[in-house]
Amino acid sequence: MAQITDISGRLDRRKIKIAARGAEERRRHRRVRLSIPGRALSTSQGEFACRLVDVSPGGVRVAAPAELKRGERVVMLFDGLGRMEGEVVRAGKGGFAARLATTQRKRDRLADAITWRFNMERMGLKEDRTAPRKPGRGRATLSLRDGVIIQADVTDVSVTGAAFACLERPRIGEPVRVGGMTGRVARWLDTGFAVQFDPPDTPRQGQTASAPD
Template structure:
């Protein structure tokens, strides 16, 4: 018996959602943040984050650590994560996190929010519950109009905003350091897809 079209569509949506979730869990983003780490043999030391994903990170530290050394990493605005050293090259140390799936999902939210916060010029909404992906953004539309919007969701490649204004689909805009365009209109706002880094850099040079 053939599946109904609606059932097949729902199945495809679920498969696509699972694939997007897995990519999100493993996406590594560059973040230059200061932090500290602790190991039983070496105590507590300062470090600097190079990049991070929900599965691991690279840090810079003036300390030699053997592979498999268990450490506790504390990064400002990211939180406390346990893991172990995979390898070290000079002062660069690669770490694999030991975290359950639920912890990795929360870590993905924190990483994504911190990655976008500065480059998009986002302001945290102090009156709302502390939750990654919430805040206020100043959006400059292509016609020079500036709007203030609530951040509903944010990722490395795009964001969704809540506001009364409805720009046109395809309209160019700027959010902080990032340029992009309106991808679709939502019930309570609109979604934006950011331009690739090359396009953003070119826009700065042209300006």
């Protein structure tokens, strides 16, 4: 009986690890809404202007006047995200969705760039164009409920929260506003504190095709 119990325990731990890896993969491939103008190039349409609608490291949804064909290769360039190449999986008059073809290393870099760009806009951060672009680096202004204003350096950022370096230590659970976003102080850190953002409003469905995850 002891041996059966031990095997069962190992199987349970393995299931937990597999589930954790799956959750991490889904988090990294979470689709993010970003409206960024860009340029695209395809065999059938040549070069044309487009606008990013949403993106994940695995795929994009793009608004464009050009009507592409399913299975067609497309190259896209968006400011702050760089060059992307993929295959059109859905298309219509309003735009298209493409599955990105890239290496795991580039996917990880794109995930960081997406997260940084997403939060930079929502948090009202000002990017230093002369400095190398490093996700999780910037200066933010935080407002507390009692009117206190805190200037802090962003040391880490994700879609659901961010860490800030400063001397102030707001109370755990204290409501905080960062740019156009709201949240609460989740924990104290050695160099400052971390904020968990409130969930964003559910976006309305667009007219273009949905992107792959």
